Amino acid sequence: MARAATTSDAFNAIAEPQRREILVLLRSGELAVSELAHDLGMSQPQASKHLRVLREVGLVQVRGSGKQRLYDLDAGGLRPVHEWLGGFEQFWSESFDRLDDYVQVLKQTRGERQSDDNDR
Structure with missing residues (x-):
């Protein structure tokens, strides 16, 4: 049986400490996935998974810049x-x-x- 999504809203998304830390880092401005991964001491795929959750619940926005994906805080979420x-x-x-x-x-x-x- 597939596991139900536990990150369907902002409350669930920020329950994860690493996602809260990502939001703290993004308060100072836009960052690339690689910068976030480095600052958090995690792999880029791990950071991307957390960012995907945050994006799906409307807490971050993403834009492409060349080969990079830049993330920015969307505090309205x-x-x-x-x-x-x-x-x-x-x-x-x-x-x-x-x-x-x-x-x-x-x-x-x-x-x-x-x-x-x-x-x-």
């Missing part, structure tokens, strides 16, 4: 991931706000204790 993470951003902001409030109460309490100790 990360929009669903960004939107999903946005809900967690509110959670963390609220958590940090509560933590900050708690720290302020501790500082105030500690300051009052030190003031009481000094008055004795």
Whole structure:
């Protein structure tokens, strides 16, 4: 039985650490497959397989330049991931706000204790 594709969307594609590293490298601009393979310490066929997955889910674009295939980041494909993470951003902001409030109460309490100790 053939294995079902596990890279049908951006979430699955970026679950693979080497594909995330490719996206990080492409943030600085367009790169050839050979450059990506070298930077990642993998063979060109391995890099090409990862790039194919990223291209199929819309995270990279490719263009030919002579004999080279140059890849560039298409960050618009990360929009669903960004939107999903946005809900967690509110959670963390609220958590940090509560933590900050708690720290302020501790500082105030500690300051009052030190003031009481000094008055004795």
